[in-house]
Amino acid sequence: MEEKLRNIFATALDIPAEKVVDDLEFNSIPEWDSIGHLALIAALDEAFGIMMETEDVIDLSSFKKAKEILAKYGVEA
Amino acid sequence: MSFWLLQHDQGRPALIDETSGNRFSYGELAACVQQFARQWPSSEGKKLGFILCRNEWEPIVAYLASLQAGHAVSLLSDSIHPDLLQVLLEQYKPDWIFAPNEIGLDATYERANLSERYTMWNRLSSEQSKTGIHEQLAVLLSTSGTTGSPKLVRLSHRNIQANAESIAQYLGLTPLERPITTLPMQYSYGLSVINSHLQAGATLLLTNHSVTNKQFWDFFRAHEATSLAGVPFIYQLFERLRLQNLDLPSLRTLTQAGGRLDTRLVKHFHQLAREKQWRFFVMYGQTEATARMSYVPYEQLDGKEDSIGMAIPQGKLSIDEATGELIYHGPNVMMGYANNRDDLQKADELHGVLHTGDLAKQDADGYFYITGRLKRFIKLFGLRINLDEVERALESTVPVQVVCVGNDQKLVIVLEDEQYSQQVKQAAIEMFQLHASGIQVQVVPSIIRTPAGKVDYPKMAERVM
Structure with missing residues (x-):
């Protein structure tokens, strides 16, 4: 499951999967800026058939945080 | 009265800087600007400056000081590609550069002043350009981030002042407004938010955070921002974030420019604005017109969701009968383009008339609609x-x-x-x-x-x- 999430990150942000680690953070790489963030959120919503709440979209500021937030939606990562 | 003179109630708040935590009243900001301008004795004549911008108080002070001193200043991104910066330095030979401390320059420049976050660089006197700068030239802005293209838009003092006045008028800006920065200040739309609110004596909330960042909304709430400005992409983010679910009781106004917003999204935000009693302004402009050329009055948006509205105060829109091109007349039309230092001597070449490059039609109520583009541009x-x-x-x-x-x-x-x-x-x-x-x-x-x-x-x- 973590592997699936890693691949979604890598595809949405257009970065190699090895770069997707727990402390990968929003704005820490040029690819994960606000434009990348929108692409990422759209990809996560679609892949897991969910619609994240406003506060979660804003809080989703690292790969680690993404796993925690997605767990709330019943997505085990 | 020009907005850069900051002649408002001296005790009113002018700037709140999120990154440093600093706050300035109009009186304090005016004092800072005068102090900054003192480094340029008027006997040395008109200079060209570059400011590498972030939404922080220091670049704003440098910008206003440059306007007060009558210099010409180009506002550029702090993350400008080094190759493009190099091209611009070679083509324009700026006399001074104000930039974040981490940006280094070659030996043509020497450090004149270093503060906590920014450095003032002066060009070595032996390297200074002897080419004059037109007396009316105030601001140079880039229209795209193209590498290798040194093309800049030349704006006069009158251009930026007229557009600030027009915008303050149609948005009904008062000293109680507190816009929060969502756009970089070197971008004409971002700069127009700053100029028009300084014109109105309002309070600018400066942040570098994007709207997908929690700190942005914390800052918004802590200082009770009243308005948000967005390009179409920011409205896509607002839709996905569900702006209506963010608890923002101080929010009164949304403005949109920087390209055509999908009609579906205009309708979506029009509906939300009605529910929340926000004023939602759909607007149209180009850097070549300083920023703004037209707007849809927010209470008239119903049924006009795909329109660019009507000309701003002091402006006039018309359609060229032969080509269908939208033509704008107004005091905010640029002097012309520049590609190098020599071009800065040039006087106004457009005389208040801008061929927008957009094709348009007009409806029976006088509202304008963009139907296409003459040249191959996308946004x-x-x-x-x-x-x-x-x-x-x-x-x-x-x-x-x-x-x-x-x-x-x-x-x-x-x-x-x-x-x-x-x-x-x-x-x-x-x-x-x-x-x-x-x-x-x-x-x-x-x-x-x-x-x-x-x-x-x-x-x-x-x-x-």
């Missing part, structure tokens, strides 16, 4: 991109023909040879500072041509989009 993430220019730039990086088509959602790069796909995509990202999600590379067996042998762009677009 990606609020950035205006000339497809022909992208093609030429990409062709300089690969040994094969490149064809670019696109719309305001994506740039499609078409190649006949797959082996260069990654290379052109990477070049487009780097040279034009675009995000990968807005770029697609498509490989076709052969590029479609007209009988005359030219690339058939409408057919290519149909094929790959």
